[in-house]
Amino acid sequence: MFSCIVLLKRSYGTKLKLTTVFNENVRQMLLREEIKPRKHPGRFNIPIEPLPDDLINSIIISLKDVQLKSVMTNAPLLVNYMHSRHGPVExxxxxxxxxxxxxxxxxxxxxxxxxxxxxxxxxxxxxxxxxxxxxxxTYNWKPINFNNEHVCHQYLLARIAPEYNVLKVIFNEIQKRDPNFAPESLFDFGSGVGTVTMNAQNFWGESLKEYYCVDTSQTMNDLAKLILQNGNPNNEKILPKGLFYRQFLPASPNMKFDLVVSAYSLFELPNIKSRFETLLNLWNKTKKYIVLVEMGTRAGYNLINEARDLILEISSHNNIRSHVFSPCSHEHPCPRYHADDTPCNFEVQYFTPKIGQQTVIKQELFSYLVIKKGKRTESDEQWPRIVRPVLVRSKHSICRMCTSSGKLQEIIFTASKHGKLPYWCARSSKWGDRLPIVINEKKEESE
CATH class of the missing domain: 1.20.5 (Single alpha-helices involved in coiled-coils or other helix-helix interfaces)
Structure with a gap:
């Protein structure tokens, strides 16, 4: 539950006062007019854009022998099923x-x-x-049959745009907050149609030398490779150097990668034992960052939170220095899991691909986790994350945030109380951004 007012009365005769301290570096940049409030360093939303034209053309060529009408008819059924899924019952x-x-x-x-x-x-x-x-x-869980070519085509047309844009948002934050990160190796578990590889190329193509993609479906691997080849199976030269497709996790425990990603894959694992073994394997292969993404449903969020607890517990038990990079600004238990019925999720907008239909703008909810190996740096002030849309009202804006203390807090920003610069930064921020402030709690004696 969010605290709805800045002063919270306690039964034992005290009040809890929330105060905010605006980041001084950000303040100076704003005063020098180096940046505008709507582009403060906590902003991560990127402009909504259609999928690249060359990607659309590659998909069209790759599906030239496919009955598009049948695929387009059945694709929404697959999407509805994915959004309504629950995890397997133990x-x-x-x-x-x-x-x-x-x-x-x-x-x-x-x-x-x-x-x-x-x-x-x-x-x-x-x-x-x-x-x-x-x-x-009892919920009848079953994995999606991605060995079926028709299902793979449905998944491609229905899911490439939302998944491409979700990963674009996540990778954009990593690059913006850690500009010196130049990964040489990528491991993609459940690589699907290749959206992780496509985005990784765009963000770190100059440094990446190895793309290790694992998907149990050979049909899906072939389709992803064909798309990267612009629909021409003989066009091997345009593939990224060091690109490998496999159906199983590598057996060698010594293989490690700078960036490990599992996007929309945990739902396909049959039980908690399989999920834990897979996550442990992925974490052991991680040199720097591990990125986990699932649907923004309650069930998807539950899987992400389960993975968060497991990795943090493993790190603590084995004395491995690591910290939650995003979306959390803390390693405390997720405040939503036990105190709120709403999943911790975020929203991205995307254009549907203009393939057999008119393009429209849609929204995708997703839950995600980025954990970074290594100690949290002193420069990371653990700014609070905005976890719901900012409510912009006349002369005030309401921000609902997850803070570094592991709590959900709601602050009503006004120019008179918080200052014009913090007020305009809060007013310009969106769901998923961080606010460049530190929230302090102070107990006061009530009258």
């Missing part, structure tokens, strides 16, 4: 539900006077009823 949970239903049904019947034969039949009856109840009340 065997332990099914066993517990089976036990509960058996006890509940058993109480409904009087069986003391049953003969041994009747009791055997009764047990079969109870077992059948329980199995039906479990089937009716």
């Amino acid at each position: 065997e332990s949970e099914i066993r517990e539900k089976t036990k509960q239903h058996t006890v509940e049904l058993d109480k409904q019947f009087y069986k003391e006077n049953m003969s041994p034969e009747q009791q055997v039949e009764f047990e079969k009856f109870i077992q059948n009823r329980v199995e039906k109840l479990i089937a009716q009340r």
Whole structure:
């Protein structure tokens, strides 16, 4: 729950006052007119743009022998299914539900006077009823069949634009906040149609020498490679140097990569054991950054939060220095997970690809996590992250933020109370940005 006012009354006779301290470097840049408030260093939103023309042309050529009408008709069904998905139910949970239903049904019947034969039949009856109840009340998880070429084409047309733009936003923040980061190697788990490779090329193409892409579907690997070849399977020369496609994680524990990414892949793992083993493997292969992305649904957020807890626990247990780079400004438990029914997610806008349809602007919600190996630098002031749209009102703006103390706070910015520069920075910020302030809490005695 957000605190709705700046002064919070306590039952024991004190008030908690939230005060903000504006970053002095940012203040000086604004005073010297080096930057405008709408372009302060905490801003990460990038202009909404259609997919590059060469990418659109490459997709069209790659699908030249495909029945586009059929693919376009079924693609929304795949998207709806992905947005409605839940994680797989664990065997332990099914066993517990089976036990509960058996006890509940058993109480409904009087069986003391049953003969041994009747009791055997009764047990079969109870077992059948329980199995039906479990089937009716348990989510039937199953992986998407990406070995099916038709499904791969649906996924390509429906998901390339939102996923491309989500990764663009995340990589943009990494590059902006860490301009000296020049990765030489990339590991992409669940590489799909290649949106990670495409974006990594755009941001760090000059330094990258190795792209290691893993996807269990050979059909998807072939499609991603074909798109990078501009639809011509013989066009090997234009592929990035050091590009590899594999169907399995590398067996060698010594292979490490500067940047490790898993985008929209955790949902395809069948249970928590598989997710933990995979995440541990990915973390061990990470030299600098690991990036995890999922749908911005409650289920997607749960997977991201689970991964966050696991990696931080592993790092702490093994004395590995690491910290959450984004979106959190802290390593405390996520304040949304236990105190709020709303998932921690963010929004990106995108143009649908102009392939067999008119292009329109849509929105995509996503949950993500970026963890960086190494100690948090002293220059990182852990600015709060805006976790919901800024409410711009007459002479005030309301920012709802996740702070470095691991709390959700709401501050109403006004020019008179906070100063014109902080006020205009807050007013110009968007959902997902960071505000260049430090929030302090001070207890005051109530009257």
